[in-house]
Amino acid sequence: MGFELESAGLTHGNGFRALQRVSLRVGRGERVAVIGPSGAGKTSLIRLLGTALRPTEGRLDVLGANPWRLSAGALRRLRARIGTIHQSPPIPPRLRVVTAIHAGRLGRWPAWKGLLSLLYPVDVAGAHAALARFDLADRLFERCDRLSGGQLQRVGIARVLYQQPDLILADEPVSALDPALADAALGELVAESARSGASLFASLHAVDLALKWFPRIIGLRGGEVVFDLPTARLTDSMLHELYAAEGAMLPVQARDAAAGATTDPEADAKVIRLDTSRGR
Amino acid sequence: MSASTQALSPPHRDPDTRARLGWTLVALVLLWPLLVLAEFRPWALFDAGNLRVMGSFLGGFLPPATSTEFLGYLLDATLETMAIATAGIALALLLAVPLSILSTRALAVSKIGPGPGRLGDRMARAAGRALLTFLRAIPEIVWALMFVRVLGLGPAAGVLALAITYGGMLGKVYTEILESIDTRPARAILEAGGGRFAALAYGLLPNAAQELTSYTVYRWECAVRASVIMGFVGAGGLGQLMDQSMKMLNGGEAATILFVFLVLVLFADSLSATLRRALA
Amino acid sequence: MNETREPCAPRGAADFCLSCVLTCALVAAAVAGSFVYLGIDFGTLFSVGAGADMARFAASFFPPDLEPDFLRKTAYGALQTFAVAMIGTLLAAAAGLLLALPAAGRHGAAAERLSRFLLNLLRSVPELVWATLMVLAAGLGPFAGVLALALHTTGVLGRLFAEAIENAPPQPEQSLLETGSGGVPAFLYGTLPLVWAQSVAYGLYRLEMNIRMAAVLGFVGAGGLGQMLYFHLSIFQQAQAATVLIAMFVLVLAVDALSDRLRAWMGHS
Numbered sequence: 001m002g003f004e005l006e007s008a009g010l011t012h013g014n015g016f017r018a019l020q021r022v023s024l025r026v027g028r029g030e031r032v033a034v035i036g037p038s039g040a041g042k043t044s045l046i047r048l049l050g051t052a053l054r055p056t057e058g059r060l061d062v063l064g065a066n067p068w069r070l071s072a073g074a075l076r077r078l079r080a081r082i083g084t085i086h087q088s089p090p091i092p093p094r095l096r097v098v099t100a101i102h103a104g105r106l107g108r109w110p111a112w113k114g115l116l117s118l119l120y121p122v123d124v125a126g127a128h129a130a131l132a133r134f135d136l137a138d139r140l141f142e143r144c145d146r147l148s149g150g151q152l153q154r155v156g157i158a159r160v161l162y163q164q165p166d167l168i169l170a171d172e173p174v175s176a177l178d179p180a181l182a183d184a185a186l187g188e189l190v191a192e193s194a195r196s197g198a199s200l201f202a203s204l205h206a207v208d209l210a211l212k213w214f215p216r217i218i219g220l221r222g223g224e225v226v227f228d229l230p231t232a233r234l235t236d237s238m239l240h241e242l243y244a245a246e247g248a249m250l251p252v253q254a255r256d257a258a259a260g261a262t263t264d265p266e267a268d269a270k271v272i273r274l275d276t277s278r279g280r
Numbered sequence: 281m282s283a284s285t286q287a288l289s290p291p292h293r294d295p296d297t298r299a300r301l302g303w304t305l306v307a308l309v310l311l312w313p314l315l316v317l318a319e320f321r322p323w324a325l326f327d328a329g330n331l332r333v334m335g336s337f338l339g340g341f342l343p344p345a346t347s348t349e350f351l352g353y354l355l356d357a358t359l360e361t362m363a364i365a366t367a368g369i370a371l372a373l374l375l376a377v378p379l380s381i382l383s384t385r386a387l388a389v390s391k392i393g394p395g396p397g398r399l400g401d402r403m404a405r406a407a408g409r410a411l412l413t414f415l416r417a418i419p420e421i422v423w424a425l426m427f428v429r430v431l432g433l434g435p436a437a438g439v440l441a442l443a444i445t446y447g448g449m450l451g452k453v454y455t456e457i458l459e460s461i462d463t464r465p466a467r468a469i470l471e472a473g474g475g476r477f478a479a480l481a482y483g484l485l486p487n488a489a490q491e492l493t494s495y496t497v498y499r500w501e502c503a504v505r506a507s508v509i510m511g512f513v514g515a516g517g518l519g520q521l522m523d524q525s526m527k528m529l530n531g532g533e534a535a536t537i538l539f540v541f542l543v544l545v546l547f548a549d550s551l552s553a554t555l556r557r558a559l560a
Numbered sequence: 561m562n563e564t565r566e567p568c569a570p571r572g573a574a575d576f577c578l579s580c581v582l583t584c585a586l587v588a589a590a591v592a593g594s595f596v597y598l599g600i601d602f603g604t605l606f607s608v609g610a611g612a613d614m615a616r617f618a619a620s621f622f623p624p625d626l627e628p629d630f631l632r633k634t635a636y637g638a639l640q641t642f643a644v645a646m647i648g649t650l651l652a653a654a655a656g657l658l659l660a661l662p663a664a665g666r667h668g669a670a671a672e673r674l675s676r677f678l679l680n681l682l683r684s685v686p687e688l689v690w691a692t693l694m695v696l697a698a699g700l701g702p703f704a705g706v707l708a709l710a711l712h713t714t715g716v717l718g719r720l721f722a723e724a725i726e727n728a729p730p731q732p733e734q735s736l737l738e739t740g741s742g743g744v745p746a747f748l749y750g751t752l753p754l755v756w757a758q759s760v761a762y763g764l765y766r767l768e769m770n771i772r773m774a775a776v777l778g779f780v781g782a783g784g785l786g787q788m789l790y791f792h793l794s795i796f797q798q799a800q801a802a803t804v805l806i807a808m809f810v811l812v813l814a815v816d817a818l819s820d821r822l823r824a825w826m827g828h829s
Contacts, residue, residue, distance in 0.1 A: 050738055051738065052734070052738050075740075076740040076741075076742070077740060078740070079737075079738055079739055079740035080739060080740030080741075081740075082738075082739070082740075083739065084735065084738060084739070086731075086735060090731035090732040090734070090735040090750075091732060092732050092749075092750065092751075092753035092754045093753075093754075094753045094754070094756065094757065095749070095753045096296075098294070099749065103736055103741075103749040103750075104739065106736055106739065106740075106741035106742070106745045106746065106749060107739045107740025107741050108740075109745075111742050111744060111745055114741070114742070114745035114748070114749070115744075115745065115748065118748055118749070119300070120294060120297065120300075121294050124293070124294060141294060141295055141296065163739060165739075313643075314642075314643040314646050314647055315643075315647060317639055317640045317642075317643035317644075317702070318640065318643040318644050318646075318647045318648075318702045318703060318705075318706050318783075319701050319702045319703045319783070320647060320703060320706060321698075321703055324698045324699055324703060325697055325698050325707075327699070330696070330697055330698060330699055333696050333697075334696050334697040337696055359597060360597070360598065362594070363593070363594035363595075363597045363598050364594075364598065366590055366591055366594040367591065367594040367595050367598055367600075370591045370594070370595075417809060417812070418805070418808075418809070419772055419775070419776055421688075421776050421779065422776060422789070422805070422808075425779065425789070425790065425793060426617075426793065429617070429793055429796075430613060430614055430617045431605070435598045435600065436598070436600045436605060439598065439600060505686060508686070509686055509688050509689075512688055512692070512779065512780060513779055513790075522689070522692075523692070523780075526692045526693075526696070529696075538685070538689070541689075542684055542685075545684060555583075558579075558583070
């Protein structure tokens with residue numbers, strides 16, 4: 001099983017209700033995208049599933065265990081099986097790419113191996129393979145502060161793939177990538193999930209990417225699940241209703257990206273307009 | 281995106297390895313003679329004789345000495361330390377003020393344009409700066425050691441040593457402060473034919489007075505510490521008393537003096553902080 | 561302009577400020593009191609006779625002793641001073657980092673308060689006082705100097721490191737803990753790279769100060785140039801003392817230049 005939430009809720013310390021009455025069940029190997037306007041609670045949901053936050057009400061079950069009833073050691077072992085891709089990769093700028101990738105497996109490696117890898121990278125080939133999937137193999141020994149924002153975001157994804165988790169959580173994993181790269185990177189994530197059987201749960205701002213790559217879509221607004229449907233049964237009016245507060249246009253990465261016609265300068269112009277209209 | 285790059289074989293070695301290994305070796309090769317030179321022998325700490333000396337000395341810390349006679353000496357030494365610091369700073373000002381006026385560029389008549397005395401002016405400035413550098417290059421305790429040889433034990437050596445080193449430090453910083461503020465008012469006065477002192481008093485001091493005083497007060501705080509330290513070479517005050525107690529292995533007296541020293545430093549800290557806040 | 565407001569006159573001599581005058585008077589009184597209390601006879605101190613004494617003493621430093629034998633001894637003393645400063649700073653950096661972790665509040669409030677108190681204590685006792693204590697604990701010689709420098713510098717560096725760790729963004733380490741990493745590797749991969757450069761810069765800066773300090777720690781028997789200077793001055797060998805003073809000067813300048821270079825190089829990479 002991937003994870004299960006039963007009428008879970010999350011109220012922050014300042015009294016803000018980020019999530020309420022969320023009930024979800026995602027099976028092993030399933031691929032689900034969560035979409036919704038800014039502030040809908042997508043990040044909170046991901047952090048809840050990543051055991052970074054504890055639900056204030058309801059029940060949470062991740063990879064067959066309630067993380068908050070486990071012993072410290074068991075919780076660590078559980079966390080090692082969950083890989084979270086953060087929107088802005090939390091990688092220290094002075095770290096080398098190879099070390100940043102290796103950090104993904106710190107939960108699986110014994111401590112001595114982690115320490116040794118700081119002095120001499122223990123698994124160059126593995127890190128190289130993970131980077132190669134995102135066209136970054138030649139950056140293996142560069143320092144992370146020499147990378148662009150988009151490259152760093154892909155390093156963040158590669159780190160999680162290198163971790164080989166059973167559950168991949170992704171919080172807007174391609175927000176800093178141009179349409180073609182975003183599409184390819186999501187493709188790699190989906191391929192990894194298909195290959196390893198890991199469940200993939202991704203929040204996405206671009207509706208078109210969600211529709212293209214995910215068979216099941218969850219709409220989130222105001223901390224509540226608005227719909228939870230197979231992609232085929234999703235209608236335009238449902239989407240428009242979800243984003244009603246953000247104006248008439250749906251946030252998309254690029255209309256043509258899915259068709260692979262990204263060389264069209266028009267597409268880039270559209271993205272820029274969309275970006276500004278989202279108030280980012 | 282992976283097919284093209286995966287064909288490339290991954291690099292087998294970290295390109296930084298050689299450099300890292302080299303630097304580690306260099307560090308080790310250098311560290312060894314340094315350890316020998318510094319006579320690094322941690323086991324000396326556990327040598328029976330040393331342990332006995334230190335043990336009885338530390339054991340003597342309790343109870344601290346509180347006899348009326350000793351406390352009288354202590355009060356005298358504390359006041360002497362404060363007096364050395366204050367008198368030393370006062371004499372240092374006599375040295376620093378003229379030298380900084382001489383060497384600051386903000387008061388340079390020659391900067392206005394060509395005129396008589398331009399070269400002499402510049403040479404005087406260079407000489408002033410060189411003298412300031414020389415004065416503060418040698419630590420005050422070395423001056424104190426030498427003055428004790430000429431003047432004998434007692435506070436006079438400490439006052440003179442402070443005057444020389446702190447004269448150099450204050451002079452340098454005064455010069456910098458005078459150059460860092462807005463020098464146009466002073467320039468205007470000089471251009472209008474005003475003298476150096478008129479330019480200083482009406483052009484620079486109104487803006488710089490606060491920073492100058494604040495730094496002087498801070499230096500006084502340092503001087504209190506320094507005057508304790510200089511006592512160890514016989515320049516009077518608390519340090520001299522502590523040196524005597526330690527040489528006689530009188531732990532109780534040493535404990536009391538250490539305590540008074542810490543209180544004195546805290547007192548000087550807070551007094552200087554209060555004064556500086558009052559100025560701000 | 562609002563009439564009720566004070567006129568915007570520049571503050572000048574006309575402004576009378578009671579507390580300023582009082583402060584000035586107090587400071588003047590303190591200075592005068594200090595001179596009176598010390599009872600230094602400046603008349604004789606700056607008299608012609610004393611001036612001549614002083615000049616004769618100063619002149620006796622020249623020429624410095626440049627015998628090859630003594631130069632060798634001085635060079636050894638300079639190297640020893642350098643070694644004391646180096647080893648002392650290295651030990652302090654290691655101990656400072658260890659104490660900085662609890663002092664940054666990573667191991668609970670009790671550990672934080674305890675380690676902060678310890679760091680403050682180490683820092684408030686000056687190197688020279690530590691040296692007199694360490695001479696008792698470890699015997700005469702440079703090792704006492706190493707310990708003295710290490711103890712004081714641990715207090716200084718520990719506090720700076722703790723501040724750097726506290727100010728580092730927590731997300732990198734947090735995200736590693738969330739992937740099940742142990743505490744130590746998470747710190748090494750997540751937070752250390754963020755504070756490393758700044759910490760090395762602090763260490764270099766302290767090294768410069770410690771070179772100056774190591775040169776004088778010898779006055780209380782902790783080896784190096786200081787011990788030589790103290791010895792030769794106490795048996796009135798000013799020529800030898802002059803050589804040692806020159807060596808101190810050169811050593812300080814050399815280390816300053818070296819660490820400037822190192823800083824510039826680190827800033828580049």
